[in-house]
Amino acid sequence: MLLSIESSCDDSSIALTEIESRRLVLHKKISQEAEHARYGGVVPELASRLHAVDLPRLLESARPYFNDIKAVAVTNEPGLAVTLNEGVMMAKAFAAFQKLPLVPVHHLKGHIYSLFIEKPTRLPMIVILVSGGHTMILRVKGLEDMEILATSLDDSVGESYDKVAKMMGLGYPGGPIIEALAREGDENRFELPVPLRNSPLIAFSLSGLKNAVRLVIQELGGPEGMSEQDRRDLAASFQKALIAHLIQKSRKLLAKEAIPDVALVGGASANLAIRGAVEALCAQYGKRIHTAPLEFCSDNAAMIGRYGLDALAAGLTVAPEDLRVNPSRKLKAGMKL
Incomplete structure (x- = not known):
């Protein structure tokens, strides 16, 4: 079996995946949402201390x-340095004691491989990734062949939901709260700007929309x-502009991409309004849409383990003493993951 560990932000998670069959044998996760909610967002030092308690318990x-x-697969980039270190140090200690190889996993590659939990890998795909820390579109041809086609210039989709919820005096995390309010609101009441509507630039930018809110x-x-009706209507109007x-x-890229399969992944892909809009776009261009099960959209060790299986088969392992944490790297269009 492959042991996998995820601690890039505020979710402690481990999983065991059978190497030969890809069967998920064990998947455990402890969310820190309740602890961070009182501060309106993730506090890195608090998250680190909670991981230090929760990860050994899960193991x-x-x-x-x-x-x-x-073998052991662990997220080592990107994320919060203090939380990544908790998972990496536990992985290194376990691997060294058991004399096992380590598989370093890029967190975003894990989100892509959430599509293949307990399934064969199916590539190439155009991947729309929307999460708390990232918004991007990638052309994914293989395990080590992933090119960023477009990315965010500022706030990510998930971050924008959280910040709007905070400005409205709502709880954390904001995504599910705003989505629920939007279902009961009038999306046409407030005329909010659609970012970069008249720009030829294929990129994402949500700071202006957030300021308009x-x-x-x-x-x-x-x-x-x-x-309460103000909140519902503003949530609906915000979500409408964001999805637009x-x-x-996304349409500008899909129109010129020949790859017939499109995937929507990341924590914000659990938003059913976003899912519905992307599904309609794919239908318009004759693309097949793929999404991960809702339970595997947010950060989890099962997706880290699923990428780890293919990486292990390809020999992409390191010795425990060689594993390093890479907390942040500015990702731009044209770069490879």
């Missing part, structure tokens, strides 16, 4: 399988002055 649940583990909140008297932006820029 203990895999003890009956320790003798069957043949802030101005509306001020006009309504701030979070305290807003009625996401689809407009």
